[in-house]
Amino acid sequence: MSPPLIEARQVTRILPGEVPVTLVADINLAIGAREFIAITGPSGSGKSSLLYLLGLLDLPTRGDVLIDGRSTTAMTEDERAEMRLSRLGFVFQFHFLLPEFSITENVALPMRALGRLSARGITQRAEELLASLGLADHLRKTPDKLSGGQRQRVAVARALANDPPVILADEPTGSLDTAATAQVFGILRDLVIMRGKTVVAVTHDLNLAAQMQRRVHIVDGRLADDVQAQPPVR
Amino acid sequence: MSLVLTIAWTHVRHRARQTLVAIAGVMTGVAFSVMMAAMMEGSQDDFIRTLVDALPHISITDELREPSRQPADQIYAAAEFHGLKPNVRRPGIKNPMATIASLQGWVPGALTASVQSKAVLRFAGRNLTVAIIGIDPRTENEVSTLASHMRQGSLNSLYRSSHAILLGDRLAAKLGARVNSNITLASAQGISMNATVVGTFHSGFRATDETTGYVLLRTAQILERQTGIINEIRIRTNDPMQARLISERIGEQTGYKAISWQEAQEDLLSAITLRNVLMYTIVGAILLVASFGTYNIISTITHEKTRDIAILKSLGFRDRTIRSIFIIEALFIGLTGAAFGWVLGYLLTRGLASLEFKTPFSDYNHLPVLYSLKHYLLATAVALLSSVVAGYFPARAAARLHPVDIIRGAT
Ligand SMILES: Nc1ncnc2c1ncn2[C@@H]1O[C@H](COP(=O)(O)OP(=O)(O)OP(=O)(O)O)[C@@H](O)[C@H]1O
Ligand SMILES: [Mg+2]
Numbered sequence: 001m002s003p004p005l006i007e008a009r010q011v012t013r014i015l016p017g018e019v020p021v022t023l024v025a026d027i028n029l030a031i032g033a034r035e036f037i038a039i040t041g042p043s044g045s046g047k048s049s050l051l052y053l054l055g056l057l058d059l060p061t062r063g064d065v066l067i068d069g070r071s072t073t074a075m076t077e078d079e080r081a082e083m084r085l086s087r088l089g090f091v092f093q094f095h096f097l098l099p100e101f102s103i104t105e106n107v108a109l110p111m112r113a114l115g116r117l118s119a120r121g122i123t124q125r126a127e128e129l130l131a132s133l134g135l136a137d138h139l140r141k142t143p144d145k146l147s148g149g150q151r152q153r154v155a156v157a158r159a160l161a162n163d164p165p166v167i168l169a170d171e172p173t174g175s176l177d178t179a180a181t182a183q184v185f186g187i188l189r190d191l192v193i194m195r196g197k198t199v200v201a202v203t204h205d206l207n208l209a210a211q212m213q214r215r216v217h218i219v220d221g222r223l224a225d226d227v228q229a230q231p232p233v234r
Numbered sequence: 235m236s237l238v239l240t241i242a243w244t245h246v247r248h249r250a251r252q253t254l255v256a257i258a259g260v261m262t263g264v265a266f267s268v269m270m271a272a273m274m275e276g277s278q279d280d281f282i283r284t285l286v287d288a289l290p291h292i293s294i295t296d297e298l299r300e301p302s303r304q305p306a307d308q309i310y311a312a313a314e315f316h317g318l319k320p321n322v323r324r325p326g327i328k329n330p331m332a333t334i335a336s337l338q339g340w341v342p343g344a345l346t347a348s349v350q351s352k353a354v355l356r357f358a359g360r361n362l363t364v365a366i367i368g369i370d371p372r373t374e375n376e377v378s379t380l381a382s383h384m385r386q387g388s389l390n391s392l393y394r395s396s397h398a399i400l401l402g403d404r405l406a407a408k409l410g411a412r413v414n415s416n417i418t419l420a421s422a423q424g425i426s427m428n429a430t431v432v433g434t435f436h437s438g439f440r441a442t443d444e445t446t447g448y449v450l451l452r453t454a455q456i457l458e459r460q461t462g463i464i465n466e467i468r469i470r471t472n473d474p475m476q477a478r479l480i481s482e483r484i485g486e487q488t489g490y491k492a493i494s495w496q497e498a499q500e501d502l503l504s505a506i507t508l509r510n511v512l513m514y515t516i517v518g519a520i521l522l523v524a525s526f527g528t529y530n531i532i533s534t535i536t537h538e539k540t541r542d543i544a545i546l547k548s549l550g551f552r553d554r555t556i557r558s559i560f561i562i563e564a565l566f567i568g569l570t571g572a573a574f575g576w577v578l579g580y581l582l583t584r585g586l587a588s589l590e591f592k593t594p595f596s597d598y599n600h601l602p603v604l605y606s607l608k609h610y611l612l613a614t615a616v617a618l619l620s621s622v623v624a625g626y627f628p629a630r631a632a633a634r635l636h637p638v639d640i641i642r643g644a645t
Binding site: 048052055057058077078081082083084085086088090092096097098099100101105109110112113114158 | 237240244245248541542545546547548549550551552553554555636637638641642
């Protein structure tokens with residue numbers, strides 16, 4: 001059996017300081033292929049913190065995060081960067097696109113950093129990804145010329161650029177209206193169903209969480225509940 | 235274009251105004267350094283060349299390096315006698331022809347003899363004390379530039395009458411004397427003679443042009459009552475830089491005091507060294523100030539771009555990549571600034587060289603400048619180095635940023 005895509009082992013993250021703040025404590029979590037996971041919990045419970053740890057944006061104070069069965073705490077910063085580039089895709093609540101670049105260039109950035117494709121192949125793939133998310137008419141525009149929902153779709157396209165098996169999303173619909181929320185959510189779900197990705201999404205929206213296959217509930221930085229609501233998407 | 239270049243170029247392009255200001259800073263720094271260096275080194279070269287041209291490279295005189303020992307000292311080592319008349323030593327280089335002939339055998343250069351005298355020059359009721367220099371027109375030519383400074387007459391005009399004299403043009407003007415005027419010379423040795431003005435010269439040195447007259451060796455010897463003796467041998471060496479070495483050997487061989495031009499002008503030469511130190515300090519300061527501009531723009535960009543840096547790092551960009559982005563931006567500013575600086579510096583130097591100028595000591599019409607690739611390369615190297623250093627610190631700080639810190643703050 002192949003190892004989980006991401007595995008958290010006894011992950012604890014404490015912010016040092018005069019009064020140390022515990023963001024998450026003793027989290028054990030295994031994330032496999034083709035899962036559609038919601039991370040829920042009250043505000044300030046540590047959902048974002050957990051996602052950053054799973055996405056190698058932050059380092060645990062104790063415990064370890066394994067990607068493809070490999071310990072990441074033992075890796076160098078450059079090796080973790082390489083992991084983020086090729087094995088993980090991130091979507092934040094705010095789109096976090098580079099304002100000076102067209103959306104095609106934004107999507108091309110991770111591919112260029114990885115350097116596996118030719119310049120032409122990169123542009124072609126970026127345009128295909130954007131077109132598949134309904135942005136074919138906006139390829140040359142800079143992010144400021146797009147709506148919030150459109151930008152978030154660009155962010156999804158960028159997360160998919162290097163074809164990682166996992167997409168981590170922190171409240172991807174948090175700043176969107178109902179219609180745009182439905183559209184972006186649909187896209188994330190399709191990633192699991194159509195493209196066989198695993199999507200881990202932090203959300204406040206219990207409606208959305210209810211439509212997801214697995215729900216991880218966090219309270220006060222601890223794993224309170226981990227339910228498989230439906231059988232894994234096949 | 236590579237990824238790093240694309241991002242760097244986008245940054246500087248989107249901050250065109252700040253980038254231009256930084257480039258202008260480097261440009262001004264490089265331009266003024268180049269101009270300063272051209273001017274300083276140009277005037278220095280010109281100065282030395284004038285010095286080397288105007289002065290004998292080596293001057294051999296009969297002065298001893300120490301005062302001559304008096305007979306009483308020679309007999310009684312630690313005695314002091316009062317009321318004794320000092321032994322009068324007949325000054326001068328004895329047997330000059332033999333000395334010159336033996337030096338000519340090995341000294342690489344030309345030699346000429348001269349006799350220094352002082353006389354009161356009388357003309358039309360005016361009296362002026364002047365330096366009278368007895369020369370040999372046949373060899374003087376090869377040693378000094380006097381011949382090229384003649385305004386009227388020539389060195390050979392000295393042979394025209396039994397006592398002929400060449401006057402500095404300012405001296406002649408002061409006296410109101412012209413060619414063919416008859417003047418009277420009275421020496422300290424009590425000799426008085428009539429002489430004919432046969433020419434005037436203009437050396438460019440005011441002091442010389444106002445107080446010097448040239449006569450034949452023989453004439454000066456008569457004024458000094460010293461037939462057969464000369465008191466200076468001047469040498470123009472083929473390579474002026476060898477003068478010091480040659481002068482030492484001459485001193486050893488002849489026992490006379492031989493002074494090279496470097497020794498004679500030691501104060502001036504050390505002033506030049508000081509001037510160079512000063513110049514490089516100023517040039518360095520200019521470039522340093524220019525690098526503050528680079529530092530300013532790079533740190534502004536990194537500051538404004540913290541969010542973008544966090545994004546790039548969260549996507550998986552390495553620290554090294556982030557760092558190179560900003561260092562390349564600094565290099566771009568440095569290189570572009572330097573390139574414009576060359577053009578501006580060259581134009582400034584040209585402008586400076588074309589200025590009409592008058593100095594109190596001489597009468598050059600143009601400021602001497604020196605065009606040297608070395609100046610441009612040096613200024614460029616310093617500009618690039620300071621730009622990269624100025625860019626490095628903000629770049630390193632940017633690369634060290636933790637993306638979560640920014641992302642936490644933004645969400
Ligand atoms: N830099 C910090 N300094 C101090 N406390 C912090 C810092 N960052 C986060 N926290 C605290 O850590 C806890 C977890 O934060 P986190 O952002 O992970 O919560 P969250 O579940 O994502 O909240 P939300 O639903 O509001 O996004 C919160 O109580 C927060 O106040
Ligand atoms: Mg959060």
